[in-house]
Amino acid sequence: MSMTMIQQVHRHRYRSLLAVTAALTACGIGTGSQTLLVTAIVPLLFVLQDALATKPSLTNQLSVERKLSPEAPLPGQPVSVTLTIMNTGDSTIPDLRVADGVPTELGTIGGNPRASAILRAGQKLTVNYSVNTNRGTYEFDPVQVRARNRSGTIMIESKIAPSGQSSLESRVSVDDIPLSNQTMNITGPVTTETGGSGIEFYATREYQTGDPIGRINWNQYAKTGQLSTIEYHEQRAVRIAIIIDSRVSAHVSSQPSLPTGATLCAYAATLSISVLLDEGHTLTIVALGTPDPIRSDPPPAHASTDEETAFGAHAAMICNAAATGSDEMMTNTDTDTDTSAVAGDGGIVDQHRLLSRLDSNEQVLFCTPALDDAAVSIAQSIRADGHELTVLSPQISNSDIGGRIAHLNRTNRLFRIRRLGGTIVDWKRNETLPIALSRALRDINSQ
Structure with a gap:
């Protein structure tokens, strides 16, 4: 794109003195006052300097x-x-x-x-x-x-x-996550204690007809002349539910120019989806407080790899809706909020809807800024339903007095969730998401 000159305006500093010169001259002539005529010379000199001065030009310069x-x-x-x-x-x-x-x-x-x-x-x-x-x-x-x-x-x-x-x-979009952010130091699908195909040595057994040639223990065959087969730890995909806290209480930022807690949670969920899909896991995405952008169902919005072939596109729309919220949801504050009584914001009905979306053996990654006690209640319901729980919590509070109080309350809530048996990953403001997320996904893969 080339540079374009949109507007150019010249302003003469002393041009207004021309009227003063004319007034003094007219008065001097009318009254016959030589003093006024001599005085008129002073502003006239400034006007002449203005007129004769070199005009700067920015055109083509x-x-x-x-x-x-x-x-x-x-x-x-x-x-x-x-x-x-x-x-x-x-x-x-x-x-x-x-x-x-x-x-x-x-x-x-x-x-x-x-x-x-x-x-x-x-x-x-x-x-x-x-x-x-x-x-x-x-x-x-x-x-x-x-x-x-x-x-x-x-x-x-x-x-x-x-x-x-x-x-x-x-924006938050699965396709827009940079590749460098996806190559994180995390483990792959969960390693089991059964033998089979994989990459980590498990044991050797007697050779059976039909075993792959690549798994024959040729070193032992060279020593003993007996065929044996190498078995590795089998790696099996797990079922993982990613829950975005996009309730009203999560749409809070410490400054208008900074992302809200819900936006950061949606960003974390987007990157998690990309990484976990690449590993072959079965995924469910749930956005608390957000109606489904495709089906227009009441909150929480959800999508699952079991139910639809276009999971990626649907999940991206849910993440975008969760991150954006509505104008009424956006707040700039350093204080805690308690809006759990609002429909779609973490009440008993919403928790029942959430649990109905989860499979009985799904592990849960709950992305929440933990700005109200409803976040603890949601975590408690998830644990009571028998799910392994990892909480990734972005820190959004400032360092002023209000922010410190909010930070203390948030720390207390995360402590309460930890006592419920949840694993806490505290995403600090000076920590990049891929680093925080790698800790969260490592905890999930080790459960």
């Missing part, structure tokens, strides 16, 4: 480029913005000031989108800053540029649409 890294961030992932302004003309711009058009929804977390410089011919001005993204698509406004001549009598203001990236999209 500036090259502006914007780069975003990464271009398609995941929710909560910082984005580095680099704005490069180059003087491609033959003359110096003695006073150049620029301000990038940062989307109002994004919060600047580092650097400054504004800069000023004396920009000589062929020189570059680089502006670096970082923003934090929530879910959604964001459009950058044109770059605002202001330049003055050496005397400061004339100013030119321009809006320039730079080359490079002008928008970014942050």
